[in-house]
Amino acid sequence: MLSPAVDIITTPLLQVDRVSLQYRSTTAVVQATHDVSFDVYPADRFVLLGPSGCGKSSLLKATAGFIKPSAGAIRLDGQIITRPGPDRIVVFQEFDQLPPWKTVLQNVMFPLLASRTLGKREAAERAAHYLDKVGLSRFANAYPHTLSGGMKARVAIARALAMQPKILLMDEPFAALDALTRRKMQEELLILWEEVRFTLLFVTHSIEEALVVGNRILLLSPHPGRVRAEINSHQYDLQSLGSVSFQETARRIHRLLFDEGAPEPAQVGFQDVRFSY
C-alpha cells in the first residue's frame, strides 16, 4: 500500500541542525532538547517519538516558529525559520484549535484568507475540495461545537491540507480521540497521503502509531531530548499491526527508549508496548 514516492528527491526539505531548545520560567531555564539534528525529505512521514519530556513537541513548535532555538538552526528549503508562517501549518491535539465562531467551511477557508493566499471564491472552492477529501462536505455549514472529536480532527486536517503547506506539522493530533476513532483517523491520514503526497512531521508518544503512520522514526531520549536512533518504518501499515516483524520493531524501539541497553525482560510482551498511549 505504501510504496515510496515516485519522484525520489535527494535534498532534504527540512533540516534541523544541532538544535537546542530552552524553556525560560521565572526562576529557571529548562533544557528541553540538546543538540538534535535530523533531516526530513519531501513526501516523508517523519515521526518524532519519545516519552514525555523528550522535547518532541518543543521541536515541532520550533519548526512552526513559536520557539526560537537557543543554539543551532532549523531550515525549511534552505531558509532559516524565524517566526510562524503559513508555509508550515500545524494540526494541534486540542479540539479548540478550530475557532468556534466559524463554520466548518469558514474554518478551512480561514488560513487561506488570513494569509491572503487566495481570494474569497477560490478559497471557498479549495476548502470545499479538501472537505470532500476528508468526507465532511455535508457538514460544511455546521459549527465546530456540533461536531464529534474525530470530525473536528478531520476539519483541522482539511484546513491544514487546503493551505498546501511545504510541510504539515502534527502535534499528537489523535491523542485526545478514542481508540477506534484514532485507528480510523490513522487509516484516513495514510489514504490522504497516498493521494496528496504531503510532507509530514508527526509527533506521538505511541510506538504503534509511530510505526503505522511514519515511514521514518526519530527516537528521542528524555531530560533533555537527545537523538537516540532513527528507524525505518515504511514497511508497516495498519495491516501489519500484529505481524512478527512489526512486533519485533516495536520491542526494539521500546528497548531503545526505556531499557538503555539492559537485556530485555522476558515478561515484556507486545501488550505492554501497544497500549503505551
Place this chain on the structure above:
Amino acid sequence: MPLYPPIRPEYEVPLTPLTAVPLQRKLPLAQRLWQQSWLRKSLILILLALLWELLARWQNNDLLLPGFVQTAQAFVDGVVSGELLEKVGISLQVLIKGYLIGIAMAFVLTTLAVSTQLGRDFLSTLTAMFNPLPAIALLPLALLWFGLGQDSLIFVLIHSVVWALALNTYTGFLGVSETLRMAGRNYGLRGLRFVLFILVPAALPSILAGLRIGWAFAWRTLIAAELVFGASSGKGGLGWYIFQNRNELFTDKVFAGLAMVIIIGLLVENLGFNTIERLTVKRWGMQR
C-alpha cells in the same frame, strides 16, 4: 473455593429497521409555550404591575405612589404629545455618542495592553484608579472644562463606559486559549489583524458582558447628570423631564419618565444584546 460464573451460550440478534416506534415526539403545547422565555418574562412583568396597582390602591395617595394605570395613562399622554419621545431622543443621542467613543477608546487601550508590556501597565493602573471613581463625581470638573452642554455629558459618559469595558475586554483577551493564539499566528496573523480575527471573537462573551455593564453605567450616569443640571444646549433630556415634573409634583409623570428608562433598558437588553448573543456566542457554542 474459587467461584466461576457459568459459561453461557453466545447469541446474535438480527436487526430489522425500527418503524413502529416514532423516533421523535413533540412536547405538549403548554410545555412548548413555557419554553418561550419572552412568555415567562411577560408573565413576571404582568405580576409585578398587578402588585404595584394593588399597593397603590391600598396606599391611596396619588402624590406619593400613583398606580400602574395612572402611570400608563401619563406615559401614553407623554408619548402621544411627543414630549416624552423628544426627551428620550435628546438623551439617547448624547448616550450613544458617549457610548461609541467609550467603546473605541476601550478597544484602543486593550489592544495596546495585549501587544505591549507598557500598555498593559498603563491599562491596569488607569483602571485601578478610575474604575472605582463614580463618573458623576467628575461632572463638576467637566462643567468647568467643557461648559454647560453636551460635551460635558459626553465626557462623563465616556468615563463611565471605558473602564468597565476595557477591564472586561482585557480579561477576555487573557482567557483566549493558547491553541487558538498559535493557530492564528500560524496563519501569519499579527498585530491588529490578530486582535480583530482571533482575540475579539474568542473573547466576545467577556466583551459583551463589558458592553452590557458599560451600557447600564452610561444610562445611570446620564440620568444622574441630567438631574443635576439638565439643560444640554438649552434642551433637557429624560432626567430633566423627571426632575421638572417632580418639582411640579406631577408624580405620575415622574413615574412615566422612570418607566421610559426601564423600558428602554429592557428593549436594549432583550432586542439588542440578547440578539447579538444569540447570533454570535450562543450560535458558536461558546455560551449556553
